[in-house]
Amino acid sequence: MFYRENGQFKTTYQSDQQIFAIPQDRWAILAIIAFAFIGIPLLVDEYLFRAILIPFLILSLAAVGVNILVGYCGQITLGAGASMAVGAYAAYNFLIRIDGMPALAAILLGGVVAAAAGIVFGAPSLRVRGLYLAVATLAAQFFWDWAFLRVKWFTNNASSGSVSVADINLLGWTISSPTDKYLFCLGILVVFSLAAKNLVRGAIGRQWMAIRDMDVAATVIGIRPMYAKLSAFAVSSFYLGVAGALWGFVHLGSWEPAAFSIDRSFQLLFMVIIGGMGAIAGSFFGAAFIVVLPIFLNQMLALVGGWFGVEVSIALVSHIEIMVFGALIVFFLIVEPHGIARLWSTGREKLRLWPFPH
Amino acid sequence: MNLRKLAIAASVSAIGLSAALVSPAATAAEEQFFPVLAYRTGAYAPNGAPWANGFVDYMKLANARGGVNGVKMIWEECETAYATDRGVECYERLKGKHGGATAVQPLSTGITFALTEKAPVDKIPVITAGYGRSESQNGAVFGWNFPLVGTYWSGADVLVQHIAKKEGGFDKLKGKKIALVYHDSPYGKEPIALLQERGKMHGFEVSLLPVAHPGVEQKATWLQIRQNKPDYVFLWGWGVMNSTAIKEAQATGYPREKMYGVWWSGAEPDVKDVGAGAKGYSALAMQHGAEPNSKVIKEVLASLHAKGQGTGPKDEVGQVLYMRGLISAMVQTEAVRVAQGRYGKGKRITGEQMRWGLENLNLDQKALDALGFAGVMRPVHTTCIDHMGSGFARIHTWDGNKWNFSSDWYEADQKVLRPMVMLASAKYASEKKITPRTPEDCKK
Numbered sequence: 001m002f003y004r005e006n007g008q009f010k011t012t013y014q015s016d017q018q019i020f021a022i023p024q025d026r027w028a029i030l031a032i033i034a035f036a037f038i039g040i041p042l043l044v045d046e047y048l049f050r051a052i053l054i055p056f057l058i059l060s061l062a063a064v065g066v067n068i069l070v071g072y073c074g075q076i077t078l079g080a081g082a083s084m085a086v087g088a089y090a091a092y093n094f095l096i097r098i099d100g101m102p103a104l105a106a107i108l109l110g111g112v113v114a115a116a117a118g119i120v121f122g123a124p125s126l127r128v129r130g131l132y133l134a135v136a137t138l139a140a141q142f143f144w145d146w147a148f149l150r151v152k153w154f155t156n157n158a159s160s161g162s163v164s165v166a167d168i169n170l171l172g173w174t175i176s177s178p179t180d181k182y183l184f185c186l187g188i189l190v191v192f193s194l195a196a197k198n199l200v201r202g203a204i205g206r207q208w209m210a211i212r213d214m215d216v217a218a219t220v221i222g223i224r225p226m227y228a229k230l231s232a233f234a235v236s237s238f239y240l241g242v243a244g245a246l247w248g249f250v251h252l253g254s255w256e257p258a259a260f261s262i263d264r265s266f267q268l269l270f271m272v273i274i275g276g277m278g279a280i281a282g283s284f285f286g287a288a289f290i291v292v293l294p295i296f297l298n299q300m301l302a303l304v305g306g307w308f309g310v311e312v313s314i315a316l317v318s319h320i321e322i323m324v325f326g327a328l329i330v331f332f333l334i335v336e337p338h339g340i341a342r343l344w345s346t347g348r349e350k351l352r353l354w355p356f357p358h
Numbered sequence: 359m360n361l362r363k364l365a366i367a368a369s370v371s372a373i374g375l376s377a378a379l380v381s382p383a384a385t386a387a388e389e390q391f392f393p394v395l396a397y398r399t400g401a402y403a404p405n406g407a408p409w410a411n412g413f414v415d416y417m418k419l420a421n422a423r424g425g426v427n428g429v430k431m432i433w434e435e436c437e438t439a440y441a442t443d444r445g446v447e448c449y450e451r452l453k454g455k456h457g458g459a460t461a462v463q464p465l466s467t468g469i470t471f472a473l474t475e476k477a478p479v480d481k482i483p484v485i486t487a488g489y490g491r492s493e494s495q496n497g498a499v500f501g502w503n504f505p506l507v508g509t510y511w512s513g514a515d516v517l518v519q520h521i522a523k524k525e526g527g528f529d530k531l532k533g534k535k536i537a538l539v540y541h542d543s544p545y546g547k548e549p550i551a552l553l554q555e556r557g558k559m560h561g562f563e564v565s566l567l568p569v570a571h572p573g574v575e576q577k578a579t580w581l582q583i584r585q586n587k588p589d590y591v592f593l594w595g596w597g598v599m600n601s602t603a604i605k606e607a608q609a610t611g612y613p614r615e616k617m618y619g620v621w622w623s624g625a626e627p628d629v630k631d632v633g634a635g636a637k638g639y640s641a642l643a644m645q646h647g648a649e650p651n652s653k654v655i656k657e658v659l660a661s662l663h664a665k666g667q668g669t670g671p672k673d674e675v676g677q678v679l680y681m682r683g684l685i686s687a688m689v690q691t692e693a694v695r696v697a698q699g700r701y702g703k704g705k706r707i708t709g710e711q712m713r714w715g716l717e718n719l720n721l722d723q724k725a726l727d728a729l730g731f732a733g734v735m736r737p738v739h740t741t742c743i744d745h746m747g748s749g750f751a752r753i754h755t756w757d758g759n760k761w762n763f764s765s766d767w768y769e770a771d772q773k774v775l776r777p778m779v780m781l782a783s784a785k786y787a788s789e790k791k792i793t794p795r796t797p798e799d800c801k802k
Contacts, residue, residue: 166791253472270764
């Protein structure tokens with residue numbers, strides 16, 4: 001009823017090629033972004049910021065990075081956590097070793113270093129595919145885990161291997177309160193998501209998708225697999241590196257390699273698979289599912305127990321949480337193997353016809 | 359599955375979410391709230407659960423004794439599963455409840471590192487009795503961290519003193535080989551700096567053998583030990599890693615008498631599955647060991663467990679980790695008492711006032727006797743600069759059935775520790791751009 005395109009005519013190529021060609025979509029997205037920037041800081045308390053929203057934003061950014069590589073270019077990676085670690089430790093070293101280095105520049109440079117590392121560890125993708133590539137990228141994970149645990153230079157000879165940074169200062173704005181941190185992460189996420197959306201719509205994104213769909217055919221029509229695959233690794237690792245640096249600088253403040261362990265890599269891969277491969281929006285759905293749902297379940301179960309006057313022990317709650325979470329993953333994968341993003345777009349298609357579907 | 363059902367399910371759960379997140383702001387009159395970050399699930403649960411039971415039992419006991427000048431302790435548990443991100447989430451969830459948390463005890467070095475960043479902002483002291491950052495005993499830089507009763511550096515120092523005594527003097531340590539089998543995390547790495555420092559002083563060699571989380575895979579580590587034949591093995595493990603290490607030592611034939619654990623590797627869950635195989639294995643006792651005969655334990659059994667109000671299994675009461683939880687809660691309760699002495703008896707205190715209490719803790723022998731801790735621990739005396747309070751420890755040995763003390767008290771050598779603490783904390787201060795507190799700041 002409200003969501004239909006009858007009577008909207010596009011008279012220029014520009015209007016036909018917009019990111020959100022339908023005005024309702026465009027306004028909805030703008031409204032969401034405006035709400036995120038203005039509404040949420042007014043409404044939300046510190047707990048939601050620090051425990052849910054900031055991790056959600058940063059992991060969404062990381063999931064966008066993984067989605068570029070896995071969803072758009074079809075290269076499975078289990079080294080996402082390693083790229084985050086490279087970004088975080090590179091940014092840390094830039095910050096402490098160069099006097100007067102602005103933190104934002106350090107974070108971006110961390111992303112650049114991660115991109116370079118991503119290219120090196122993406123090189124096997126030129127020879128091997130699928131599960132074999134997944135195993136090859138595992139090497140990156142183990143190598144960087146090892147390096148940051150054992151090579152003292154990376155951690156500036158910290159006695160326990162844990163590094164820490166001060167609050168970020170951005171052109172006189174000291175980012176210390178949860179609201180500041182949230183806005184800073186949100187700003188970066190919006191810019192990076194727009195860039196990603198445009199990348200995947202452009203020439204290079206089409207090359208990635210061609211490689212994903214059938215690399216032999218893509219080569220035949222003149223796409224250079226080396227360039228396409230390695231650029232996907234580079235862009236993806238850049239995103240992951242920036243996300244890793246934010247995770248360390250903004251969310252944790254002090255971290256050790258365990259923050260970017262193999263579990264993180266799996267978590268990011270699951271986000272993309274559950275959220276929707278080959279859809280930028282899927283990264284956000286996936287991140288919300290993996291970050292928010294367990295915490296929500298955990299609090300819900302205790303609350304539900306309270307309604308019935310039962311004191312549920314925390315051990316039982318966390319056991320049930322794990323079971324329900326696992327069941328939900330299976331449920332979503334059966335209902336919609338293409339992820340929550342596909343569910344969302346099916347819903348939108350139906351909405352366009354509603355309330356007269358025939 | 360049609361879309362409508364899904365949409366309904368989604369909106370129902372969204373309503374539930376908002377209901378769950380809007381928690382009622384309870385204005386507690388005279389109650390003192392403590393979040394309990396526990397882990398009763400996961401690879402470390404066998405060790406985490408008794409600690410949490412002891413911790414909660416002491417607060418129950420304090421309430422049964424009439425609270426602190428009438429102020430009752432209240433608490434809420436949250437499951438961290440020893441994971442840093444969940445621990446931080448739990449902390450954020452609980453810190454504002456019931457008028458605000460008084461102090462927090464994370465029982466995980468990883469969570470401690472994360473909370474160290476948040477404590478000065480939230481003004482909630484982080485008490486880490488026997489763990490956490492070793493350099494945080496310097497209260498001038500780490501204003502909100504309290505590694506009460508012991509740090510890993512003081513523990514490692516006592517271990518070195520003990521083997522020096524066994525060998526007949528520090529000069530006999532020259533040329534000896536000590537292997538450190540450690541949990542590959544900030545926790546396990548903490549003692550390395552001190553052992554290497556001591557190694558340089560006395561000429562012994564430290565070889566480092568990391569074990570990856572959770573520590574069930576140690577075959578390669580113990581193969582190396584069999585090849586290198588170190589004179590002593592120090593074990594810095596937690597959870598299932600400890601019992602695995604002892605089993606591997608048994609399998610490779612490394613004498614248990616030459617193995618020494620940290621105080622987190624010397625409790626009943628670590629050895630009871632191995633039983634007689636662990637006989638002769640020693641570990642640090644963080645002042646206390648297993649204390650089933652102490653006065654306070656008898657009181658806990660009589661006034662809580664006999665009435666069915668105790669926490670956890672009754673036969674674990676008085677075991678090593680239970681005692682650790684009990685003592686952790688005791689020092690925190692006593693700090694509340696000290697703070698009330700300054701800010702008003704019978705009144706609720708804030709996190710900032712709690713810090714003053716923790717910095718002016720003066721538990722002398724008389725006070726300990728009155729609390730039922732006679733023979734369990736030594737006096738603790740903190741200051742604004744010294745947040746540790748006591749650097750004493752002793753050794754206890756497993757005889758196949760129970761832990762028995764096998765040494766006298768040792769005190770960590772401040773001549774060794776102090777320069778290291780100052781150096782490490784100065785580095786932290788420069789990284790975080792902290793100006794250390796001066797004696798004038800302390801008086802506030």
